[in-house]
Amino acid sequence: MNERPLLRVEDVHKWYGNVQILRGVSLDVTLGEVLCIIGPSGSGKSTLLRCINHLETLDAGRIYLEDELIGYRDERGKVVERAAKDLARQRASMGMVFQQFNLFLHKTVIENLIEAPMLVLKESRASATQRAHELLGQVGLAEKGHQYPRQLSGGQQQRVAIARALAMRPKLMLFDEPTSALDPEIVGDVLTVMRDLAKAGMTMIVVTHEMEFAREVADRLIFMDEGAIVEQGDPAGILSQPTEARTRQFLARL
Numbered sequence: 208m209n210e211r212p213l214l215r216v217e218d219v220h221k222w223y224g225n226v227q228i229l230r231g232v233s234l235d236v237t238l239g240e241v242l243c244i245i246g247p248s249g250s251g252k253s254t255l256l257r258c259i260n261h262l263e264t265l266d267a268g269r270i271y272l273e274d275e276l277i278g279y280r281d282e283r284g285k286v287v288e289r290a291a292k293d294l295a296r297q298r299a300s301m302g303m304v305f306q307q308f309n310l311f312l313h314k315t316v317i318e319n320l321i322e323a324p325m326l327v328l329k330e331s332r333a334s335a336t337q338r339a340h341e342l343l344g345q346v347g348l349a350e351k352g353h354q355y356p357r358q359l360s361g362g363q364q365q366r367v368a369i370a371r372a373l374a375m376r377p378k379l380m381l382f383d384e385p386t387s388a389l390d391p392e393i394v395g396d397v398l399t400v401m402r403d404l405a406k407a408g409m410t411m412i413v414v415t416h417e418m419e420f421a422r423e424v425a426d427r428l429i430f431m432d433e434g435a436i437v438e439q440g441d442p443a444g445i446l447s448q449p450t451e452a453r454t455r456q457f458l459a460r461l
């Protein structure tokens with residue numbers, strides 16, 4: 208039986224000026240799948256995530272979420288970028304969590320969580336607030352709703368950022384090195400929230416350096432280098448017995 212992928216990335220190419228950053232990346236992600244992406248700094252992992260939710264335009268290739276072309280409209284075989292409102296709708300269906308939490312610093316935690324659901328999803332303040340409280344409970348921050356981001360630790364801010372992404376009821380969550388900016392002792396709290404999310408069936412793509420997390424949580428591990436997928440498969444297999452020399456070299460340096 209061939210399950211239709213939730214996300215389909217087809218031969219994506221990306222250039223910055225005359226430097227090629229993505230060299231034909233293709234991948235499918237099925238509903239509920241957790242994909243971890245590892246690779247050296249500068250290999251294009253972050254750019255790939257940013258292409259998936261169209262924070263970057265594509266130079267070639269196509270990306271589909273539930274069979275809908277992301278970022279573009281196909282006009283008789285020619286792709287034309289979608290209008291801003293359409294792009295906002297598509298972006299809202301994918302939650303993105305960055306290394307730097309990107310919270311609104313002048314808004315309380317609850318205000319951070321209700322803004323987009325009210326503006327984009329047209330939820331009422333009452334229902335958005337109720338859902339915000341539920342989500343804060345889910346990430347272990349039930350008591351923090353009325354604080355400002357600066358009053359929270361980095362790990363707490365990142366959990367707020369995850370809750371804020373979830374408030375939009377995304378079909379897919381994209382994580383770009385969510386724990387890289389955190390002190391080692393609080394990384395675990397954030398990974399626990401992500402592990403719970405995976406267990407609850409959320410489809411996730413996680414760019415990470417946390418190999419234990421990848422081994423334990425990912426259904427599939429991808430190793431990228433120089434803008435291309437070099438190797439992919441079962442995380443435990445790749446981490447203990449990589450097939451490609453470049454993967455071996457990368458893992459040996461960790």
Ligand code: ADP
Pocket residue numbers: 223228246247248249250251252253254255
């Ligand atoms: P990774 O996430 O694997 O560390 P990135 O996707 O962030 O890699 O970056 C890939 C390459 O693209 C790097 O060489 C980086 O310097 C370059 N790059 C990233 N963003 C831009 C940009 N906006 N303009 C020019 N070059 C960029």
